[in-house]
Amino acid sequence: MTQQLMQQPMRETASQTAGPYVHIGLAPQQAGFDIFENNFGSVLFDDKTKGERIRIEGRVFDGIGTVLKDVLIEIWQANAAGRYAHPADRQPGKAVDKHFRGWGRSCTDFDTGIYTFDTIKPGSVIGRNGRPMAPHINVWIVGRGINLGLSTRLYFSDEAKANAADPVINLIEWEARRATLIAQREDRNDDRKKGPPVYRFDIRLQGDRETVFFDL
Amino acid sequence: MTHTTPLGRAPQPDAEYMMRDTTSHPSALAPAYKTSVLRSPRLALISLQNSLSEVTAPVFDARELGALDNDLILNAAKDGMPIGERIVVHGYVHDQIGRPVKNALVEVWQCNASGRYRHKKDQYIGALDPNFGGCGRMLTDENGYYAYRTIRPGPYPWRNRVNDWRPAHIHYAISGDGWVQRLITQMYFEGDPLIPDCPILQSVPSEEQVRGLIALQDRSHFVQLDSRAYRFDIVLRGHRATLFENRVQAQGAAK
Numbered sequence: 369m370t371q372q373l374m375q376q377p378m379r380e381t382a383s384q385t386a387g388p389y390v391h392i393g394l395a396p397q398q399a400g401f402d403i404f405e406n407n408f409g410s411v412l413f414d415d416k417t418k419g420e421r422i423r424i425e426g427r428v429f430d431g432i433g434t435v436l437k438d439v440l441i442e443i444w445q446a447n448a449a450g451r452y453a454h455p456a457d458r459q460p461g462k463a464v465d466k467h468f469r470g471w472g473r474s475c476t477d478f479d480t481g482i483y484t485f486d487t488i489k490p491g492s493v494i495g496r497n498g499r500p501m502a503p504h505i506n507v508w509i510v511g512r513g514i515n516l517g518l519s520t521r522l523y524f525s526d527e528a529k530a531n532a533a534d535p536v537i538n539l540i541e542w543e544a545r546r547a548t549l550i551a552q553r554e555d556r557n558d559d560r561k562k563g564p565p566v567y568r569f570d571i572r573l574q575g576d577r578e579t580v581f582f583d584l
Numbered sequence: 585m586t587h588t589t590p591l592g593r594a595p596q597p598d599a600e601y602m603m604r605d606t607t608s609h610p611s612a613l614a615p616a617y618k619t620s621v622l623r624s625p626r627l628a629l630i631s632l633q634n635s636l637s638e639v640t641a642p643v644f645d646a647r648e649l650g651a652l653d654n655d656l657i658l659n660a661a662k663d664g665m666p667i668g669e670r671i672v673v674h675g676y677v678h679d680q681i682g683r684p685v686k687n688a689l690v691e692v693w694q695c696n697a698s699g700r701y702r703h704k705k706d707q708y709i710g711a712l713d714p715n716f717g718g719c720g721r722m723l724t725d726e727n728g729y730y731a732y733r734t735i736r737p738g739p740y741p742w743r744n745r746v747n748d749w750r751p752a753h754i755h756y757a758i759s760g761d762g763w764v765q766r767l768i769t770q771m772y773f774e775g776d777p778l779i780p781d782c783p784i785l786q787s788v789p790s791e792e793q794v795r796g797l798i799a800l801q802d803r804s805h806f807v808q809l810d811s812r813a814y815r816f817d818i819v820l821r822g823h824r825a826t827l828f829e830n831r832v833q834a835q836g837a838a839k
Contacts, residue, residue: 573624
């Protein structure tokens, strides 16, 4: 049996939509009930995590510009040194930060449609053939009406030089579309204290300025 | 094994994944599933070769999960047992070449026996069950095996066409070794008469792939005088062989 399988790979299980009630399974508190002691959430750091605290905030739009209030977004990123907390990452000279897994999930708010992540800015990761990739966060979007999870990347507006050299951004032949991957930094000062920088990252599933999605 | 090339460059990731076969999945645009019409990208996806960003993924620890997280019969029970048919669901998570995916996070969610989700946005007239939550999670073991017990979910009507009913199903989210393996799907039940008419399930492009989403009753794992059992195996993206690739020289071509 195994020999046969080696020669003829099996098909990946078919994807299905996460549906409108994805929150029950993946973010039960947002669905309106408390069931697990430990919930996976949208805050990726603790007190001891190294790196610059940032907030990511955005909305998701459909093909006619409607704000979607029922999608779930997950992010996966390297730590401040540019290292993923995973055994396949053996980049020399970069340490794992045991206070940072680099993964989180957030749902768009039922009223405002805004999703947020509180995380740290990742360092640069070495890409294929030794070419450094600009700091980026991997983003995955699922929800009602999305038959196969959508993958994209978030890059940072204040990394223009690194972005210009990024091997993935440069694969996008249509230069005008590259901007869809750049989160815009907004420094918001309220009266009491300076908050972390906010990077606004809106995602457009379809239509004018459709976000670049990747076939990974 | 060293991972620095003579030129001091980090090499490609050790474990690259097979290209996704898009014919295994529903198209983003499946007009019979009306919500997909405005939520499906119209432009081509940009194909990426794997980098570390795609071959890594979060690693989970059993200590993050609670003792009842994989027991949907008890994990929300307040003052009695939930109502409905008791079932065990179990199976293996493996990759496309048959390797077990160990320590994969499997998250499941579902409605109760009357077809109602415990969700503030679900307005269906079917009754909530005070003793049933409808979500669970677990990690696969060394063999890629997972198991949980629950109440068999009911079918329910949904706003697509006025007589569309979802076949009974349990939602799954699986996180494997690599970000590219991340998958969300739904498990259906053998023999459900609603299966042939479901616009969501029938958006899957082949009979073979539809069959892969239908759990079979598994009498060998019935819990005697207690529960029936269903078997549901999951296949995630597999690693590919990297034959005859001159990786450093491929640099120019990559542009």
